[in-house]
Structure formats: structure tokens, C-alpha cells
Amino acid sequence: MKQLGSLSPLYLALFASSLCIPNTSWAGRVEGSIKDVITQIPLEGAMISIEELNLKQESNRDGRFFFQEVPEGRYTLVAQYLGGQTYKQQIQVGEISLTQTEIELSGDGVEHIQVIGQRGALSKSLNRQRAADNLVSVLSADALGNFPDTNISEALQRVPGVSIERDQGEGRFVRVRGMAPDYNSVSMNGTRLPSPDSDRRAVALDVVPADLLQSVEVTKTLTPDMDADSLGGAIEVKSLSAFDRDERYINVSAEGSYDAMTESSNPKLAASFSDIYQDNFGVALAASWYDRDFGSDNVETGGKWSFDEPARLEEVEQRDYDINRERIGIGANFDFRPNDNNDLYLRTLYSSFVDSETRNSNEIKWDEATLADQLSAAEATRSLKSREEDQSIISLVFGGESRFDKWILNYQASWSRAQADKPMYIGKADFEAGFDEVGYQDSQVPKIIADDRFYSADEYQLAKIEIADSSTVDNMMSGKFDASKTMLLGERPLEVKFGAKYSSREKTNREDVWIYKDFDELGFTEQQLSMAAFAGNEPNYNLGRFGPSINADAVWDLVHRLDSDAAIDDIESQINDFDIDEDIAAAYVMGHIDIDNLRILAGVRFEYTDMYSKGTGFDASQDDFFATTYDRDYQHWLPGLHLNYKWGDKTVVRASWNNTIVRPTFGQLAPGYLIEQSDDELEAAFGNPDLKALESMNWDISVEHYMGGLGVVSVSGFYKDISHFIYEADLGGYGKYQDFDKADTFVNGDDANILGMELAYVQEFGFMPEGWRGLIFTTNLTLSDSTAEINWQDDGTQTRDIPLPSQSEVSANASFGYENAYVSFRFSAAYKSEYLLEVAELDDAAFDIYQDAHTQYDFVAKGFITEDLTVYFKAINLSDEPFYAYTGQNRYNAQYEEYGRTFQLGIQYINF
Known part of the structure; x- marks a missing residue:
């Protein structure tokens, strides 16, 4: 009742606004669809207009369009x-009548429109981008197949x-305009x-295979x-629908891949099918399976440097990873059209991602920070981590659209569940020794110097030995509706739209830990513990000598002989x-009006958040x-304002002002804490449930010019004024943590801003002589500059400026x-510049950890x-580009990791 009470005035205002707008008398409806004349494939994103009335809209994903109320004439x-x-056609609209038309569009100077292959993918993307009211980029399913992308x-x-951000060399999280993945949202079929x-x-x-998709849309x-x-x-992901095509569709592929790092060969299978029955019931099915063996070689310091001149290293760790990753994705989608005025759909997704990882590591901690090429006393720990993690996502989305005489109503209900289980795994098995003469070479990619005893x-x-068992569950339920109505305000076409949404999310995390130590007190001999x-x-490690690995089966044999209750x-x-x-709970009202070639869209959204958390400290x-326990709301x-001006048939100018928020992550909000005394040092680690949501006021302007054939050149600028950005910090010694030697948590920064621009050029050369017509070139560049301020005293006297965390400038x-x-x-390259990963010391930029620039080439x-x-x-990764992070300056390692190249060979059958 608390939420509904807060929203009811807005609901009443939305309803009242829909009744008070003046309305010219309307008579009939105009409906139809648009297809390619040869393939009969529906064309999404076509610009459809009734010229004399300046009524405009774009065709939807199955090529249909609807003008609900059109005056007689x-x-x-x-x-x-x-x-x-x-295409132009004369139509007659009668009083309270339905005018239907089927448009078959032919190509401009060729037999038919390119709807498949590289040019087909480009055509679909550019048409949807041009038709959108706001700034949108689109990848169609065809585009997904034109690059060597596995997810x-x-x-x-x-x-x-x-x-993108990569995990073990594979793309995993998405960054938009240089901003961290947690600053962006991901939906599938309209639901989070x-x-x-x-x-x-x-x-x-990476848990959702690309084979299950119809398109991916990025709205900025x-x-x-x-x-x-x-x-x-x-980011909006749309899965297959049978009505995306008019005929039966079959797509089957089989693939083998080779990983150069592990010298392993791996299989992949994918299939999709769709068909329409009785002209009104569509079924689309898709499945994908990929079983991959791969690995990486790593050496990292974690930023453990002492920068008293000259710089000295305190700790370093070698890591060797062997991984098996199996993905299974299944989608079953159903569409039903009981009559001309109603569409119903059910979208389902099941995705399973099983990761089996074995990590052997050597960690060296010097008694005193040491110089390169200098041998000194150190403690060495050889360690094993061995675990299997099963991540899965299940999503069910039911919805529909109903077209009434005056209103169009869209509605949707969804349930989604994500789960990650790591059952009974070896979190750590440590074997220790001390050595008098251990050193390292090279501050970027450190290599261990030691005698044979070390190995x-x-x-x-x-x-x-540390054994753990953990499980995370994320449940989401939501329901929403949107109602829209088109009318004339004088002679100006006007659309009003309002809607509401309610979502409920429950995130739980459980972890049990067993620690076995003091084995000599349990009666084990030195020989048994050796x-x-x-x-x-010995692992196949490319970054220096490694030494023997640790056998996980032998560790489990020992653990099973011990008393788990005591551990x-x-x-x-x-x-x-x-x-x-x-x-x-959210609600909004918006509308747009067309004044000749200018569309003005304005509205306001209201979002109410109620959060409850509980944990243990x-x-x-x-x-x-x-x-x-924490309970807050x-x-x-x-508010938002968007302007879209069609400057002739080939140029689109857009400008917008809108406001957005980003809620803290669950790790940042976690209510648990640990306060402990270690070697006369008081240390704490804790989340911060009192964090404020990041708020941003965003300004954008863009110009797109569409050239002959398929081509566009665009430039856009953006500015974001941000409040309450969040960063990780050690507050030990400051403010209310004055007595702590270390206090790791998350805090809100003051203000930040980002200024940037995007440049893009896309061109297919169909206008060139015969031998050159098949060429396609695409390129884009994003430049941004960010400034953020952090402080660590309650009175604000201690501050410094940093780049916005996780913000790439290029x-x-x-x-x-x-x-x-x-x-x-197709040959492609992707580049992102360095960015700030972590503020390790609030008052010393020398310890800030940055991820270095990364460039990857694919073919x-x-x-x-x-x-x-x-x-x-x-x-994939033709240049064998590594991951590199550094501390303060590029020459001081925080983490270096190599992944190797991957090659894939496959065969695909598609009926067109």
C-alpha cells in the first residue's frame, strides 16, 4: 500500500491527460505489411507515412504497420x-473502415533488396537506426554471423x-561509451x-549464445x-519469432574449434527452426551447444609495490589456468494472432553455463620489499583452486498487443531466475616453504629467479586446505502495460502514451567454508604432508618456469579422511x-508531436525503489x-526531451536531454561485515547498504547522413553530469575509521562528468564498378573525457580528482x-583505451590500478x-593480445595474462 499510495496521484494525472487533449474526428484505419519482392522476407524499420497528413511510423519486426484512426479521404x-x-500508393480511407495494403519493395537498381549476408545485415541495422526517435544502434541476427563471435x-x-570486458579471453560484460558494465542495463524480450x-x-x-537471437539493440x-x-x-536482446519470416525457416550449423594455448579441439552445434501454422500460430525453436577446453597463463602482483625510490616489489604470483566451459542454450517462442486486432506471444529461454576450472599458482612474499634482479629471503606458497561453477538463466515472458478503435495497449508479465552454484570445491590448498634467495626480473611481466629447490x-x-560450497539465486518478477493513442492537434499529428511497471527482485547468496590446518596435531607425518x-x-606455462602442479584428487582423498564438523x-x-x-514501481507519461519534419518527444518517468536487506557481521x-538489517526507500x-529533425530524405538530426539513475550493485550493498585484529592491526571489510543511487543528467546531439546505396556517416556529442558515483576505497585512518589500519568498503563520490563524441562511417560500395561492389567498410570512434572527485574526510578537506572508475577515454x-x-x-579490429580499475590508496595516485589499452584482431x-x-x-585474437593491468605507471605490473589464439571451422545450412 505504501507504493501504490505514492503512485496513485500520477496514475490519475496520466488518465486525466488522456481525456483532456483535443481530438479531431477520425474515421478509418490503415494497416499493412512490407516485404522484399523476391524473398518475401518482412522488412523491419521501413519508414511508412501518409504524406498528406504527415503521419509517420516504422514497420515492426514482422514488417507490419498500423495507422489506427485516419480521417476519411x-x-x-x-x-x-x-x-x-x-514506394508510393494511392489509398482511399472511408468512414469507420479498414484499408489494408501489402507492399512488395524492390531494390534500388538491383533485382531485390539485400536481406541476407553482410549487406543484408547492414541494411536492417541502418533502417532501424534511421527510423528511431532516439539514438539507437542495431545488430541483426545476420550481422552476428558475419563476425567470429561466440556470444x-x-x-x-x-x-x-x-x-567489452573479457574473462579468460572470452567476451563477457559490455561497456557502452566507455562506461562500466554495471552502468548499463540488459533486457531480453522486454524484461530485465x-x-x-x-x-x-x-x-x-556469455551465458546467452548468439545462435538464439534475432537482433540486439543498444539505446544510448x-x-x-x-x-x-x-x-x-x-541493451535489448530479441529472440526468434516465427513471424520474422513468412515461410518455414531452418538453420543448422556444426563447428570445430582449436585453442592454441591448450592445443585442444572443441565441438559446437546449433540449430533453429520456425514455421507458421494456420496463418495465425507461429513456433520458433532454437538450441545451441558448445564444449570448449582452453586456458591462460598469468602473473600478477595485485599492486603490491613499495614506491620508495627505487620501486620495490613486495609480492608476486604466477597462475596457470585450465578450463572447460560448456554452454547449452534453448529457446522456444510462440506467437498467436487470434484476430487482426490482437497479438499474443510467449518467449522462453534456458541457458546453462558450466565452468570447470583448475588453477595452480605460486605466490612469493618477500620478507622485505625487493629490487629487480636482487635475491632475498621470501615465503613461497604453492596453491591449488579446483571448482565447477554452474550458471543458469531461465526466463519466461508472456505479453501481447491489442489494437482498439482509439488506443493501442501493450502488456507483459515475466518471471526470470538466474542461479550460480559452486558445489563443494577446493577454494585453496596451500603448500608452504621458505627460501633465502628468491628474486624477479622485469617489472611488467615478472619472472621468478630461484634455484632448483624452489621447483x-x-x-x-x-x-x-579451504573447502567451500556456495549458491546465488536472483529471482525477478515484473508486470507492465503501455497505452498509446494517436490524434490530431489542429493539423499536427500527436501521439500520447502512458504506462506503469512493477518489478520485484530477490537476491540471495549462501556460502559455507571449511578450513583444515594444523595437520601435524592430527597425527600426520612430514612425509604425508609433503x-x-x-x-x-608441470603445467604448460609460457611465462617462465613453474614447477609441479597439485593433484586435486589427492587433496580430496585427504579431506574425506578429516572431520568436517570440526573444520x-x-x-x-x-x-x-x-x-x-x-x-x-514506475509510471510515466509522454507524447510526441510532428511539426513538418520535426518530431518533439517529451515526458516524465517516476521510479520508486524500496529495498530491504539482511545479513550477518x-x-x-x-x-x-x-x-x-536495512530497510530504505x-x-x-x-524528465526527458527528444528532438528528431528529418533534414530531407538523407539526413537526421537528433538532440535530447534525459535523466537516468544507476542503483548500487549487490556486492556494494551487501550488509555483512568483518572486524578483526591481525598482528596488532585493526582491519574491517564491509558493504554499504546506505549507498545512494548514481544520478545523471544526460545531453546528446547527433547528425546522421545516409548516402547512396547503404552508407552513413554520423557524428554525435554527449555530456553527462553525474552525482553520487560509487567507488571502492580503504577508509582506514580517516573519519570514523580513524582507529582502523584498514577499512575496505564502497562510498559515494561527489560529482563527476563525462564529455564525449562518437564518429561513425559505414559504406557498402554497390555503386562502384562490378569488381568492387562487394566491398563493405565500417568504422567508429568514441572519445570521452571524465573527471570525478573523491574525498576521505567528513569536512571535505582531503580531496583529489580521478577519472571516473572504469571509464575508457577511447x-x-x-x-x-x-x-x-x-x-x-571480413577482417575486424576492436580497441579500447586504458581505464581506472581501483582506487587502492585514497591519498596516493601511485597505487591506483589501471587496465591497459587492449586491441583485438579477428577474421x-x-x-x-x-x-x-x-x-x-x-x-579470433590473431595478434595474441594479452590482458594487462598496472599500478600507477605502465611499467609496474598489477596483472598480466595471456590467452592465445582460437580458430574455428564450420558448416552451416540455411534455407532461404
């Missing part, structure tokens, strides 16, 4: 589609202003996807009818458990646990392709054996 219906000829995130790196990660909102898009300027939880952009398993004794009894083969770690098993419930000074009014993409009736080639080649059968070859 004779008019010209116009259809425009990039790559096709302009959605890798496909999205080709979009202007988009770059939950996150299987315990601490994040950002959805790791949000309108009031969209959820407001985005700073960089909103002998006999030198190491088992010190500790690493020689647990040693395996349970009550503290670690409770402080990371939490329950967070988040309810969001432990204070070692009192040797006791304390329950923690807040609200935001978020991101760029380029691809060069060629396609004819027999072959298709894909296709051969068309028949009209339906294609063979393809893909090469």
Missing part, C-alpha cells in the same frame, strides 16, 4: 527503405561506442535479465517509457550470506556475530569486408557451396 501511402526503391557480448563490440553473479547487476552475456538516449537504470546505454615438491609442506605426495605434472569456519560461512529484496573484539522524477572498431555470390570475407571467411550451404573459417 484519399491519400498517398509512402514506404522508404535504405537499399530499396521508394552476444563479443558481437556487440562491433557497435559504435561499445567495447537477472544476474547469476552474487555481487553484480550486470549480466554476463532513453525515452520515458524505458527503464531508467542506465548511464551508458540500454622441488619435496621442499613444500601442506599448511591449509607436496610430493600431492604433486602432478567449519563459522565466520566465513556467515558474513557473506545475504538476502536483498528490491521492489521498483562479526566483530572479533567482541567475539560475537551481529544480525544486520527512495524515489526519482526523471574506444574504436573497424572492419573491412568483401562479399559476392561465392565468398565472403572470418565464408564459402557459399550452394544457395543454402556455407562453409566458414574464423580466427
Whole structure:
């Protein structure tokens, strides 16, 4: 009742506004669809207009369009589609009548519109981009197949202003305009996807195979009818629908891939099918399976440097990863059209992502920070982590559209569940030894200097085994409706729209930890505890000598002989458990009016957030646990204004002002805490449930010029004025944590701003002589500059400026392709500049950790054996680009990791 009471005045205002707008008498309806004349494939994003009335809209995903109320009379219906000829037809609209038309569009100077291959993908994307009221970039399913991308995130790196974050070399999280993944939202089929990660909102898009999709849309300027939880952009994933095509559709592919790092070969299978029955019931099915063995070689310091001149290193760790990753994706989508005025749909998704990881590591801690090439005493720990993680996402979305005489009503209800389980795994098995002479070479990619004793398993004794069992569940339920109505205000076409949405989210995290140590007190001998009894083969490690690995089976054999009840770690098993419930109620009203070639869209959105969290803290000074609960709510009014001016048929000018928010992540809000005394040092680590949501006022302006054939050149500028940005910091020694040596948490910064611009150029050369017509070139560049201020004293006397965390100043993409009736080639590159990862020391920029710039080159080649059968070859990460993060300056390692190259060979059957 608390939420409904807050929203009821807005509901009444929305309803009243719909009744008070003057309305010219309307008579009939005009409906139809637009298709390619040869393939009969529906054309989405075509510009449809009734010329004399200046009524405009774009065709939807199945090529249909609807003008609900049109005055009686004779008019010209116009259809425009990039790559096709302009279509005009005279129509007669009678009183209270239905005028139906089927438009078959032919190509501009060719037999038919290109709807498949590289040019087809480009055509679909550019048409939808041109027709949109706001700034949108689109990738169609055809575009996903033109690059060597295994999941959605890798496909999205080709979009202007988009770059990605990688995990073990694979694309995982998406960055928009250089901004961190948690600053962007992800939806599928109109509903938010939950996150299987315990601490994040950002959805790791590697759990959704690209084979299940119809298109992916990135919106950078949000309108009031969209959820407001985005700073960089909103990503909307649309899955297959049978009505995307008029005929039966079959797509089957089989692929083998080779990973150069592990020298392993891996299979992949995918299939999709759709058909329409009785002209009104559509079924679309898709499935994908990929089983991959791969790995990486890593060396990292974690920023453990002492910068007293000259710089000295305190700690370094070598890591070798062996991973098996299996993905299974299944989608079943159903569409039903009981009559001409109602469309119903059910969208389903099941995606499973099973990661089996073995990590061997060598950690060296010097007794005193040491110089490069200097040998000194150190403690060495050889460690094993071995776990299997099963991440899954299930999504059910039911909705529809009903077209009444005066109103169009869209409605949707959804349920989604994300889960991540890591059952009984080895979090750490540590074998320790001390050495008098250990050193390192190279501050960027440190290599260990040590004698043979360092690499002998006999030198190491088992010190500790940590076993863990964890599970995260993220449940989301939501319901929404949108109502819209078109009318004439004088002679100006006007549309009003309002709607509401309610969503409920429950995020839970559970973790149990067992720690086994003091083995000598349990009666084990030195020989039994020697690493020689647990040693395996030496890993294939490319960054120096590594030494023997640790056998996971031998560790489990020992653990199963021990008393688990005596080993349970009550503290670690409770402080990371939490329950967070988040309810969001939203409503909006908006409208747009067309004044000749100018469309003005304005409106306001209201969002009310109610959050409840509970967890457990432990204070070692009192040797006791304390329950923690937080209950808070807040609200935001978020107005927006968008201008869209069609400067002739080829140029679109857009400008917008809108307001958005980004709620803190679940890891930042986690209510648990730990206060402990360690070596006479008081230390604390905790989340911050009192964090404010980031707020941003966003200004955008863009100009797009569409050239002959399929081509566009665009430039856009953006400015974001941000309040309450969030960063991780150590507050130990400051403010109310004056007595703490370390106090790790998350805090709100003051103000930040981002100023940037995007440049894009896309061109297919169909206008060139015969031999050059198959060329396609695309490139884009995003430049941004951010400034943020942090402070660590309550009175604001201690401050410094930093870049906005996770903000890249430069991101760029380029691809060069060629396609004819027999072959298709595409070479692509993706670049993002360095960005701030972590503020390690509030008052010293020398310890800030940055991720270095990253450039990746990929290649894909296709051969068309028949009209339906294609063979393809893909090469990923051709230059073997590593991941590199540094501390303060580029020459001081924080993390370096190599992944190797991947090559794929496959065959695909598609019936057109």
C-alpha cells in the first residue's frame, strides 16, 4: 500500500491527460505489411507515412504497420527503405473502415533488396537506426554471423561506442561509451535479465549464445517509457519469432574449434527452426551447444609495490589456468494472432553455463620489499583452486498487443531466475616453504629467479586446505502495460502514451567454508604432508618456469579422511550470506508531436525503489556475530526531451536531454561485515547498504547522413553530469575509521562528468564498378573525457580528482569486408583505451590500478557451396593480445595474462 499510495496521484494525472487533449474526428484505419519482392522476407524499420497528413511510423519486426484512426479521404501511402526503391500508393480511407495494403519493395537498381549476408545485415541495422526517435544502434541476427563471435557480448563490440570486458579471453560484460558494465542495463524480450553473479547487476552475456537471437539493440538516449537504470546505454536482446519470416525457416550449423594455448579441439552445434501454422500460430525453436577446453597463463602482483625510490616489489604470483566451459542454450517462442486486432506471444529461454576450472599458482612474499634482479629471503606458497561453477538463466515472458478503435495497449508479465552454484570445491590448498634467495626480473611481466629447490615438491609442506560450497539465486518478477493513442492537434499529428511497471527482485547468496590446518596435531607425518605426495605434472606455462602442479584428487582423498564438523569456519560461512529484496514501481507519461519534419518527444518517468536487506557481521573484539538489517526507500522524477529533425530524405538530426539513475550493485550493498585484529592491526571489510543511487543528467546531439546505396556517416556529442558515483576505497585512518589500519568498503563520490563524441562511417560500395561492389567498410570512434572527485574526510578537506572508475577515454572498431555470390570475407579490429580499475590508496595516485589499452584482431571467411550451404573459417585474437593491468605507471605490473589464439571451422545450412 505504501507504493501504490505514492503512485496513485500520477496514475490519475496520466488518465486525466488522456481525456483532456483535443481530438479531431477520425474515421478509418490503415494497416499493412512490407516485404522484399523476391524473398518475401518482412522488412523491419521501413519508414511508412501518409504524406498528406504527415503521419509517420516504422514497420515492426514482422514488417507490419498500423495507422489506427485516419480521417476519411484519399491519400498517398509512402514506404522508404535504405537499399530499396521508394514506394508510393494511392489509398482511399472511408468512414469507420479498414484499408489494408501489402507492399512488395524492390531494390534500388538491383533485382531485390539485400536481406541476407553482410549487406543484408547492414541494411536492417541502418533502417532501424534511421527510423528511431532516439539514438539507437542495431545488430541483426545476420550481422552476428558475419563476425567470429561466440556470444552476444563479443558481437556487440562491433557497435559504435561499445567495447567489452573479457574473462579468460572470452567476451563477457559490455561497456557502452566507455562506461562500466554495471552502468548499463540488459533486457531480453522486454524484461530485465537477472544476474547469476552474487555481487553484480550486470549480466554476463556469455551465458546467452548468439545462435538464439534475432537482433540486439543498444539505446544510448532513453525515452520515458524505458527503464531508467542506465548511464551508458540500454541493451535489448530479441529472440526468434516465427513471424520474422513468412515461410518455414531452418538453420543448422556444426563447428570445430582449436585453442592454441591448450592445443585442444572443441565441438559446437546449433540449430533453429520456425514455421507458421494456420496463418495465425507461429513456433520458433532454437538450441545451441558448445564444449570448449582452453586456458591462460598469468602473473600478477595485485599492486603490491613499495614506491620508495627505487620501486620495490613486495609480492608476486604466477597462475596457470585450465578450463572447460560448456554452454547449452534453448529457446522456444510462440506467437498467436487470434484476430487482426490482437497479438499474443510467449518467449522462453534456458541457458546453462558450466565452468570447470583448475588453477595452480605460486605466490612469493618477500620478507622485505625487493629490487629487480636482487635475491632475498621470501615465503613461497604453492596453491591449488579446483571448482565447477554452474550458471543458469531461465526466463519466461508472456505479453501481447491489442489494437482498439482509439488506443493501442501493450502488456507483459515475466518471471526470470538466474542461479550460480559452486558445489563443494577446493577454494585453496596451500603448500608452504621458505627460501633465502628468491628474486624477479622485469617489472611488467615478472619472472621468478630461484634455484632448483624452489621447483622441488619435496621442499613444500601442506599448511591449509579451504573447502567451500556456495549458491546465488536472483529471482525477478515484473508486470507492465503501455497505452498509446494517436490524434490530431489542429493539423499536427500527436501521439500520447502512458504506462506503469512493477518489478520485484530477490537476491540471495549462501556460502559455507571449511578450513583444515594444523595437520601435524592430527597425527600426520612430514612425509604425508609433503607436496610430493600431492604433486602432478608441470603445467604448460609460457611465462617462465613453474614447477609441479597439485593433484586435486589427492587433496580430496585427504579431506574425506578429516572431520568436517570440526573444520567449519563459522565466520566465513556467515558474513557473506545475504538476502536483498528490491521492489521498483514506475509510471510515466509522454507524447510526441510532428511539426513538418520535426518530431518533439517529451515526458516524465517516476521510479520508486524500496529495498530491504539482511545479513550477518562479526566483530572479533567482541567475539560475537551481529544480525544486520536495512530497510530504505527512495524515489526519482526523471524528465526527458527528444528532438528528431528529418533534414530531407538523407539526413537526421537528433538532440535530447534525459535523466537516468544507476542503483548500487549487490556486492556494494551487501550488509555483512568483518572486524578483526591481525598482528596488532585493526582491519574491517564491509558493504554499504546506505549507498545512494548514481544520478545523471544526460545531453546528446547527433547528425546522421545516409548516402547512396547503404552508407552513413554520423557524428554525435554527449555530456553527462553525474552525482553520487560509487567507488571502492580503504577508509582506514580517516573519519570514523580513524582507529582502523584498514577499512575496505564502497562510498559515494561527489560529482563527476563525462564529455564525449562518437564518429561513425559505414559504406557498402554497390555503386562502384562490378569488381568492387562487394566491398563493405565500417568504422567508429568514441572519445570521452571524465573527471570525478573523491574525498576521505567528513569536512571535505582531503580531496583529489580521478577519472571516473572504469571509464575508457577511447574506444574504436573497424572492419573491412568483401562479399559476392561465392565468398565472403571480413577482417575486424576492436580497441579500447586504458581505464581506472581501483582506487587502492585514497591519498596516493601511485597505487591506483589501471587496465591497459587492449586491441583485438579477428577474421572470418565464408564459402557459399550452394544457395543454402556455407562453409566458414574464423580466427579470433590473431595478434595474441594479452590482458594487462598496472599500478600507477605502465611499467609496474598489477596483472598480466595471456590467452592465445582460437580458430574455428564450420558448416552451416540455411534455407532461404
